Amino acid sequence: MxxxxxxxxxxxxxxxxxxxxxxxxxxxxxxxxxxxxxxxxxxxxxxxxxxxxxxxxxxxxxxxxxxxxxxxxxxxxxxxxxxxxxxxxxxxxxxxxxxxxxxxxxxxxxxxxxxxxxxxxxxxxxxxxxxxxxxxxxxxxxxxxxxxxxLAWRTDTVAARGVIASSLYETMHQAIGRNLPAPKRSELVWKLADLFEYRIDMSRDLQKGDSVGLLIERRVAPDGSPRDAKILAAALTVGGKPVEAIRFRGKGTLGDFYDQEGKSLRAAFLRAPLEFRRISSVFGMRRHPILGILKAHRGTDYAASSGTPVRAIGEGTVIKAGWSGGYGNVLEIRHRNGFVSRYGHLRGFAKGVRPGKSVGIGQTVAFVGTTGLSTAPHLHFEVLVGGQQRDPRVALRDKSGWPIERREKGAFTALRQRLLAQIDARSTGAPHLASAND
Ligand SMILES: [Zn+2]
Structure with a gap:
């Protein structure tokens, strides 16, 4: 021309x-x-x-x-x-x-x-x-x-698998590797933790030797660079027990994640009052310096910086929001099933949070502080059943979700098998993992 x-x-x-x-x-x-x-x-x-x-x-x-x-x-x-x-x-x-x-x-x-x-x-x-x-x-x-x-974008799937050595964060960063840019890898780890927030307190329950398998769907730009990803399936082994998350979209629904039995991963209670990504001990699983002292009383301590939002673990009514001795500023929420959740050493309460007020699950109700008998910012968390402190891990166990509809069970089972097979095949056969680590 x-x-x-x-x-x-x-x-x-x-x-x-x-x-x-x-x-x-x-x-x-x-x-x-x-x-x-x-x-x-x-x-x-x-x-x-x-x-x-x-x-x-x-x-x-x-x-x-x-x-x-x-x-x-x-x-x-x-x-x-x-x-x-x-x-x-x-x-x-x-x-x-x-x-x-x-x-x-x-x-x-x-x-x-x-x-x-x-x-x-x-x-x-x-x-x-x-x-x-x-x-x-x-x-x-x-x-x-x-x-x-x-120019056309494409999507593909990538499987990754890892065994927890130091932290979930480290393990998944290594397993996913270059299959995603670093900021997107972080985002994906947080998403993974969020997925299980009704089942597992990732900062407490996950231990060395536990395993994580993940299948993601990536969006790849026309120049071949992966841009972001969503989780299709995750298979965890926590303390020897399997917990799965399978993304499934039933007819007429927006889609959700279900466990291996076809029960929704959403439930009445969150397993931790702080978002996983906000817990300062997440990165190295390091122990909070005063954890040993506080272990004497029944509760769970989360190291987090002052001002970190505290969320209600479930829907309920505020029954206390004020000062109480060693707890410092303390918040108590009574839930529908009679459980009470208690949050101590708070710097303060969220706007409008006072006795008699209703709160929703996940709602920010207070902020981490170091009031009362506390030497560093952390959240002291308790679950009370019949007025007695109970191990939240036990008390909140299996308060889990609604089952998938009977008529969709077949489709769900088929999808689950297909997704899990992809995790197994890819991550042991290793072409994808190899490329992830090069
Ligand atoms: Zn404590």
């Missing part, structure tokens, strides 16, 4: 063509691609080419591409100028096509300009403003036209 513009009599055709050949030192990425292809390759990688200086004197006209990169704080017009497009022509190209929002152009974006070697200016400008969007500006019959192309 040759441009008719040469005949338009641009005075500095020759000069432009020269510039076109020599630029590129500063940008470092600028390079010429080989002229075989009539259409330039996608502007993803800047290929290295022979030094333009090797090119001598008159050549037969060839189609040529040049790849450059938009610098930080730089305008597209500036990049196009480097490619031999005059400022006014670049502005005209952008105006006539009107598909590139300057605010969406990010630094590092590649800009490919192509044209016949004999022409003073490129006849095509290709940019990729988003990972899945390519815009081609073509000079056709005296005007610039835009052709937009959408």
């Amino acid at each position: 040759s441009s008719p513009r040469k005949s338009k009599g641009r005075p500095h055709g020759r000069l432009r063509a020269t510039t076109y050949l020599v630029v590129g030192g500063a940008a470092a990425v600028a390079a010429y691609l080989t002229p075989e292809a009539p259409e330039p390759a996608r502007p993803v990688v800047a290929a290295l080419a022979e030094s333009p200086r090797a090119v001598e004197a008159p050549l037969a006209p060839v189609w040529r591409s040049r790849v450059d990169t938009l610098g930080r704080g730089e305008t597209l017009v500036a990049v196009l100028e480097r490619a031999g497009v005059s400022r006014s022509e670049a502005a005209r190209a952008l105006q006539q096509t009107d598909v590139l929002d300057p605010r969406q152009l990010r630094a590092g974006m590649t800009v490919t300009t192509s044209g016949m070697s004999t022409d003073s200016m490129p006849a095509e400008i290709v940019v990729q403003p988003e990972v899945d969007r390519v815009v081609r500006l073509k000079y056709l019959a005296g005007a610039w036209k835009a052709i937009e192309e959408r």
